Amino acid sequence: MSATHDDIALDEEFAQGTLRGSLFRRLFAFTRPYRRIFWLNLGLTLLATASALLGPRLIQHGIDRHLTHWTNAADAQRGILIVSALYLGNLLVGWGLSVIQVRASIRVGQGAMNDLRLAIFEHIQQLSLNYFDRTHQGRIIARADTDVDSLDRVLTWGASQLLSSAVTLVGVIGLMLWYDWRLCLAVCAVLPSLAVLTWWFHRRGRVAYRALRGTMSRLGAAMAENISGVRVVQAFGREAENAQRFAALHGDFTQRWVKSARVFHTYMPLVNQVFGLTTAILLGYGGWRVQHGELTVGALAAFVLYVGMFFGPIQTMGDLYNAFLSAAASAERIFALLDTEPQVRDRADAAVLPRVRGDVSFEGVSFRYDTTPADQWILRDLSFSVRAGETIALVGHTGSGKTTIISLLARFYEPQSGCVRVDGCDLLAHTLTSWHQQLGIVTQENFLFSGTVMENLKFGRPEATDAEVHAAARELGTHEIIAALTDGYDTKVGDRGGTLSAGERQLTTLTRALVANPALLILDEATSAVDPRTERIIQHALERLFVGRTCFVVAHRLSTVRRADRILVMDHGHLLESGTHEALLAAGGKYASLHAAFMGT
Numbered sequence: 001m002s003a004t005h006d007d008i009a010l011d012e013e014f015a016q017g018t019l020r021g022s023l024f025r026r027l028f029a030f031t032r033p034y035r036r037i038f039w040l041n042l043g044l045t046l047l048a049t050a051s052a053l054l055g056p057r058l059i060q061h062g063i064d065r066h067l068t069h070w071t072n073a074a075d076a077q078r079g080i081l082i083v084s085a086l087y088l089g090n091l092l093v094g095w096g097l098s099v100i101q102v103r104a105s106i107r108v109g110q111g112a113m114n115d116l117r118l119a120i121f122e123h124i125q126q127l128s129l130n131y132f133d134r135t136h137q138g139r140i141i142a143r144a145d146t147d148v149d150s151l152d153r154v155l156t157w158g159a160s161q162l163l164s165s166a167v168t169l170v171g172v173i174g175l176m177l178w179y180d181w182r183l184c185l186a187v188c189a190v191l192p193s194l195a196v197l198t199w200w201f202h203r204r205g206r207v208a209y210r211a212l213r214g215t216m217s218r219l220g221a222a223m224a225e226n227i228s229g230v231r232v233v234q235a236f237g238r239e240a241e242n243a244q245r246f247a248a249l250h251g252d253f254t255q256r257w258v259k260s261a262r263v264f265h266t267y268m269p270l271v272n273q274v275f276g277l278t279t280a281i282l283l284g285y286g287g288w289r290v291q292h293g294e295l296t297v298g299a300l301a302a303f304v305l306y307v308g309m310f311f312g313p314i315q316t317m318g319d320l321y322n323a324f325l326s327a328a329a330s331a332e333r334i335f336a337l338l339d340t341e342p343q344v345r346d347r348a349d350a351a352v353l354p355r356v357r358g359d360v361s362f363e364g365v366s367f368r369y370d371t372t373p374a375d376q377w378i379l380r381d382l383s384f385s386v387r388a389g390e391t392i393a394l395v396g397h398t399g400s401g402k403t404t405i406i407s408l409l410a411r412f413y414e415p416q417s418g419c420v421r422v423d424g425c426d427l428l429a430h431t432l433t434s435w436h437q438q439l440g441i442v443t444q445e446n447f448l449f450s451g452t453v454m455e456n457l458k459f460g461r462p463e464a465t466d467a468e469v470h471a472a473a474r475e476l477g478t479h480e481i482i483a484a485l486t487d488g489y490d491t492k493v494g495d496r497g498g499t500l501s502a503g504e505r506q507l508t509t510l511t512r513a514l515v516a517n518p519a520l521l522i523l524d525e526a527t528s529a530v531d532p533r534t535e536r537i538i539q540h541a542l543e544r545l546f547v548g549r550t551c552f553v554v555a556h557r558l559s560t561v562r563r564a565d566r567i568l569v570m571d572h573g574h575l576l577e578s579g580t581h582e583a584l585l586a587a588g589g590k591y592a593s594l595h596a597a598f599m600g601t
Contacts, residue, residue, distance in 0.1 A: 023328055023331040023332060023335065024154075024324075024327075024328075024331070026331075026335060027116075027151065027154070027155070027327075027331050028112075028155075028159075030112040030113075030115050030116050030119075030155070031108050031109075031111075031112045031155070031159075033111065033115065034107065034108045034111050034112065037104050037107050037108050038104075038108050038159070040104055041101055041104035041105050041108060041159070041160055042159065042160065042163055044097050044098075044100055044101035044104065045101055045160045045163050045164050045167075046163070046167060047097050048094050048097040048098050048101055048164070049163075049164045049167045049168055049171070050167075050171075051090055051093055051094035051097065052094055052168070052309070053168065053171045053172070053175065053309070054090055055087065055090060055091070055305070056175075056301075056302040056305035056306055056309070057175070057302060058083055058086055058087045058090065059083075059087070059298070059301060059302060059305065060296075060298035060299055060301060060302035061083060061298065062079070062080060062083035062084070062087075062298070063296075063297055063298030063301055064296045064297065064298035064299070065079060065083075065298075067080070067298075101160060105156050105157055105160050106156060108155070108156070109152065109155040109156025109157065110156065112155045113148060113151060113152065113155055113156075116148055116151070116334070117144065117148055119338065120143065120144045120148070120334065120337065120338065121144065123337070123338055123340075124140060124144065124337075126342050126345070127340060127342050128342045128343040128344040128345075128412070128413070129344075129407070129412045129413060130343050130369065130370045130371075130413065131340060131342075131343070133369060133370065133371050134370065134371055136221035136225065137221070137225070138220045138221030138222065138223060138225055139218070139220065139221045140337070141220060142216065142220035142221065143333050143334055143337050144337075145220075146216060146220060146330075147330035147331075147333050147334050148330070148334065150326050150327055150329075150330040151327050151330055151331065151334075153320075153323040153327070154320075154323055154324060154327040157320075158320065158323070158324070158327075161316055161317075161320050162317070162320060164313070164316075165313030165314075165316045165317045165320070166313070168309055168310075168312070168313045169310065169313050169314070172306045172307075172309050172310045172313075173188075173310070175302075175306055176303060176306055176307075176310075179295075179299050179302065179303055179306075180289070180294075180295055180299065180303070183282065183285065183286055183289065183295070183303060186281055186282070186285050187278055187281070187282060187307060187310070189281075190274050190277060190278050190281075193274055194271065194274055194314065197267060197270050197271065197274075198267075198318070198321075200267075201263065201267040201318070201321070204263045205260070205263050205267075205321070205322065205325045208256070208259050208260035208263050208325075211256050211259075211260075212253075212256045212257055212259075212260045212326075212329070214329075215249075215252055215253045215256045216253060218249060219249050219250060219253050222245070222246055222249050223246075226242055226246070267318055268315065268318060268319070271311065271314060271315055271318060272315075274311075275307075275308075275311040278307060278311070279304070279307060282300075282303060282304060282307055283304070286300045286303060286304075287300070343370075343413075343414070344411060344412065344413060344414050344432070345432070346431050346432055347428065347429065349429075350429060350430055350431045351429060351430055351431070352430065352431055352434040353422070353425065353427075353430035353431065353434040353435050353438070354434075355438065355519060356422050356423045356425075356438055356519045356520070357388040357423050357519070358386075358387075358388035358389060358390075358422070358423070358519055358520050358549060358550030359385075359386065359387060359388045359421075359422065359423050359424065359550075360385070360386040360409065360420075360421070360422055360520070360550060361383075361384070361385040361386070361420075361421045361424075362382050362383055362384050362385075362405070362408075362418065362419075362420055363383055363418055363419045363420075363421065364381050364382070364383055364417065364418040364419070365379055365381070365382045365383070365408065365415045365417070365418030365419070365420060366379055366380055366381055366382070366415060366416055366417045366418055367379045367404060367408060367413065367415045367416055367418075368416065369413075377573055378401050378404045378573050379401045379404055379405070379408075379415070379573040380573045380574060381418070382401070382405070382418070382573065382574070382575060383418075383575075384568060384575055384578065386550060386552075386566075387550075388423075388550055389548065389549065389550060390550055390551070390565045390566060391546050391550075391551040391553065391563070391564045391565045391566075392550075392551065392552050392553065392564060392565070392566050392567075392568060393553045393554075393555065393561040393564035393566070393567045393568070394406070394552065394553065394554045394567075394568050394570060395554075395555075395561060395567060395568070395569055395570070395591065395594060396569055396570035396571055396590075396594075397571070397594075399572070400570035400571050400572060400573070401570045401572075401573045402554045402570055403524060403554060405552075405570070406522045406524055406552055406554060408420055409520075409522065409552065410436070410439055410441060410522060411427050411432060411435060411436075414428065422435075422520070438518055438519040438520060439518050439519075439520055439521075439522065440460070440513035440514070440516050440518030440520070440521045440522070440549075441513070441521075441522045441523075441524070442506075442509045442510055442512075442513050442521075442522070442523045442524070443509075443523075443524045444524060446497065446502070446505040446506050446508075446509045447496060447497070447509075448493045448496060448497030448500070448505060448508060448509070449493075450492075450493065450494065450495055450496075451492070451493065452487075452489065452490050452491060452492055452493065453482060453485065453488075453489050453490070453491050453493060453508060454466065454469065454489040454490060456493060456497075456508060456512060457469050457472075457473075457489070457508065457511055457512050457515050458515065459512055460512055460513070460515060460516030460518075461515055461516045461517065464515050466489070468515065469489070469511075469515055470489075472511055472514045472515045473511050475514065475544055476507075476510060476511055476514055476541040476544050476545060477537065477540050477541055477544070478507045478508075478510065478511050478537075478541060481504065481507055481537070482507070482508070482511070485500075485504070493505075493508075503537070503538070506538060507537065507538065507541065510538065510541050510542070510545060511541075513545065514544075514545055518549065519549055519550070520549060520550045520551070520552075521545065521546070521549050521550070521551040521552070522551075522552045523542075523551070523552070523553045523554065523555070524554045539563075542563075543563070561581065562581040564580075564581070565580070566578060566579065566580060567579060567580065567581060567584055567591060569584065569589070569590050569591045569594075571590060576589070576590050577589050577590055577591055
């Protein structure tokens with residue numbers, strides 16, 4: 001559950017405020033596709049605000065003209081009814097404008113959030129595997145999920161609420177100056193205290209919310225890790241220990257949440273106290289001026305209402321600023337993800353790789369992972385060649401470099417030195433997509449996506465017809481097994497293929513590889529962890545799958561290895577031996593010792 005070194009360093013950068021940039025400019029760039037609705041939203045906001053500012057003016061008119069100064073009761077009553085009707089009409093107009101404005105805000109905000117989620121998803125799929133090697137899955141999910149959710153208030157309501165509050169403040173101050181500038185100055189005397197409170201809130205709130213978002217990310221990572229590894233947790237009886245570790249993380253999250261909440265919920269009551277003080281000053285000084293005939297009762301009533309409107313936007317902006325702080329912390333994390341450049345990507349002049357024959361060569365390849373020490377090489381100056389149509393088995397102890405070879409061949413990583421060529425072409429000079437479309441990869445994990453068997457079989461070639469899928473399954477000898485499933489090809493495989501047995505998943509992934517019709521096939525421990533009967537079926541399928549294409553096989557089972565045209569024996573990143581099963585046994589070298597250990601002789 002512990003955070004990686006990169007994640008901890010990133011959290012420290014957030015806490016210290018060292019990540020800079022126009023976050024909100026970048027964030028609101030996602031509203032550009034909805035700019036017409038956005039500007040309509042702001043226009044409606046202005047009209048609705050103007051309607052709200054008109055209300056106290058109507059009340060002042062009704063009090064001064066028809067309640068405190070009147071000579072004819074009938075005229076006064078008629079005047080009050082007219083003012084009341086105008087006030088009600090103004091309320092209805094404001095309500096109608098607000099309804100349309102709210103719908104426009106939701107359209108803009110949710111559209112922008114949807115586009116942001118899609119951008120994150122697309123970017124995650126483009127990231128190189130070295131990023132996933134050093135970053136917790138839960139942290140990536142947190143940035144694409146909870147961090148985006150925290151932007152809802154800002155993207156949906158931020159612009160309209162900020163504009164409405166700003167216009168209301170300017171309008172209220174202007175109207176109060178118009179009514180009585182001296183009374184307005186008395187009200188504005190409290191503004192310095194508000195400025196000090198806002199400065200304090202900004203300073204304390206920024207740090208608190210950045211720390212909170214970092215803790216939420218670690219909490220999400222721990223949750224995702226435990227869900228993914230629930231079988232291991234239960235198998236080793238680690239439920240109680242993991243619960244304690246999660247409780248400790250959650251305790252840290254709770255403390256940080258309380259700290260951030262304390263900052264906000266200290267600020268707002270203080271603003272309310274300033275509002276109460278201002279009202280007291282207004283009633284005392286304003287009442288004195290009414291008694292001396294310097295101010296009308298209606299004007300004082302309107303003044304009191306405008307003061308309420310004055311502090312309302314301040315409270316709204318305080319709440320909005322609270323949301324901006326939370327959103328800023330999330331936006332920093334999101335754009336840190338979006339700014340991560342894939343280590344493996346197309347060169348500017350990359351060309352499309354035509355259909356290959358399958359000749360493969362490694363020329364002086366040296367490689368190490370980003371997470372390994374600088375002097376610890378997984379492959380050292382590795383060179384070998386494979387002819388098109390050959391089946392090559394890679395054998396060796398764990399850590400000898402077998403999986404690294406196929407990862408470089410698949411271009412999941414790129415070597416620090418040397419070159420990997422296919423048909424004489426440097427893979428780095430061609431686009432990733434054109435190469436990956438010619439690869440078929442079957443791993444030990446046998447990963448299946450939620451959906452039906454048929455949907456998974458078409459994953460590598462979505463345009464394949466059902467008839468082509470059935471033909472591929474018959475060619476491999478897997479059609480009868482798939483057809484015998486509960487709903488045949490329409491059987492739901494469940495999460496990660498959980499409703500199928502290990503053998504059924506392997507046969508499905510092998511069929512998926514054939515449907516994709518790859519020029520080059522890679523199998524990484526694809527025949528492990530199955531019973532002998534299923535292994536025989538798989539071996540039969542492999543014999544058909546290997547025909548006419550270059551194949552690389554990483555396997556410990558001799559039944560797979562001995563059928564290879566050539567065996568490459570790896571040891572600590574070096575190629576020790578190369579030859580057929582029989583030749584290597586006769587040589588009595590490393591392969592012979594591995595074979596003897598496997599056979600128990």
